[in-house]
Amino acid sequence: FPSHDIGSLVLSEFSQVIDDVSVFGGETVEPKLYGRVLVGLKPIGEDTAPDSVKAQVQTYLEKYASIPTRIVIVDPAIFYCDVRSTVQFDRTATSKTIAELQSTVKRAIDNFSNENLEMFNADFRYSKFVTAIDDSDISITSNDTTVRLIKRLVPRINFQETYEIKFNNALHPGRVFPTLESSIGSTVIQSTPFTFQDEEGNNFTQSYIIDDGQGVLKVYTYINDIFTVLNSNVGTVNYDTGVVNINKIRVSDYTNYISLYATLRTKDIIVKQADLLIIDLQDVTVNVIEQLQ
Numbered sequence: 001f002p003s004h005d006i007g008s009l010v011l012s013e014f015s016q017v018i019d020d021v022s023v024f025g026g027e028t029v030e031p032k033l034y035g036r037v038l039v040g041l042k043p044i045g046e047d048t049a050p051d052s053v054k055a056q057v058q059t060y061l062e063k064y065a066s067i068p069t070r071i072v073i074v075d076p077a078i079f080y081c082d083v084r085s086t087v088q089f090d091r092t093a094t095s096k097t098i099a100e101l102q103s104t105v106k107r108a109i110d111n112f113s114n115e116n117l118e119m120f121n122a123d124f125r126y127s128k129f130v131t132a133i134d135d136s137d138i139s140i141t142s143n144d145t146t147v148r149l150i151k152r153l154v155p156r157i158n159f160q161e162t163y164e165i166k167f168n169n170a171l172h173p174g175r176v177f178p179t180l181e182s183s184i185g186s187t188v189i190q191s192t193p194f195t196f197q198d199e200e201g202n203n204f205t206q207s208y209i210i211d212d213g214q215g216v217l218k219v220y221t222y223i224n225d226i227f228t229v230l231n232s233n234v235g236t237v238n239y240d241t242g243v244v245n246i247n248k249i250r251v252s253d254y255t256n257y258i259s260l261y262a263t264l265r266t267k268d269i270i271v272k273q274a275d276l277l278i279i280d281l282q283d284v285t286v287n288v289i290e291q292l293q
């Protein structure tokens with residue numbers, strides 16, 4: 001039956017627990033699942049639906065499907081935005097302090113995420129986003145804002161982990177620098193710090209993943225203030241497709257999760273199939289300065 005019927009059925013029957021539904025054909029994913037209908041669920045107040053809810057939805061839809069096994073329930077892929085904004089304001093147009101303006105802008109960013117993102121097929125439109133920042137207070141005259149895409153990784157401790165991350169947007173072309181160390185802060189792919197464990201079981205705190213500008217991912221740290229590559233090939237990045245593969249990495253410690261940042265080729269972010277995009281204020285940095293003369 002038509003995909004829009006599936007979505008309508010689920011939202012009607014499970015309106016108390018399901019906020020949104022994405023339905024797409026198995027032939028559109030890799031590896032392809034021909035003859036299957038994939039159903040993504042966005043629960044109310046959560047990122048992923050409990051197994052019990054997914055089982056209920058599966059059973060409910062199978063009553064309507066001519067071939068029940070065609071229905072496959074999938075979890076959404078959650079992505080986040082790294083936002084860094086420098087906001088200029090006219091001191092004569094407000095009595096607010098810089099801290100108050102920062103809070104005002106962050107509230108506007110949070111509202112933008114709630115009202116424009118966090119649902120299936122909700123693309124991020126850069127022009128609307130920066131307009132929302134400008135409109136958050138009458139004293140704001142402009143903003144200079146950059147946005148990167150984030151995937152949060154939660155690897156098992158002391159286990160070899162392999163990831164295929166589909167950012168589903170073209171990444172900024174790789175940039176080759178005179179040395180790998182000189183590229184830090186400007187790479188297309190970079191991570192937050194974690195403790196890397198090598199094949200001998202040695203642990204290296206404050207380790208990072210970056211790309212080398214030629215499609216290869218590397219792990220580095222500083223040992224006695226000396227830049228040191230710990231793994232010269234821990235995976236690959238395809239700048240055109242946005243697919244990042246991390247192979248057999250072993251992590252022995254990190255805080256909450258590891259954020260993997262990706263710089264995109266365009267300012268808009270397209271959300272596909274069962275992807276969800278969220279702006280978490282933990283990933284937002286707002287710098288407020290007086291209007292430049």
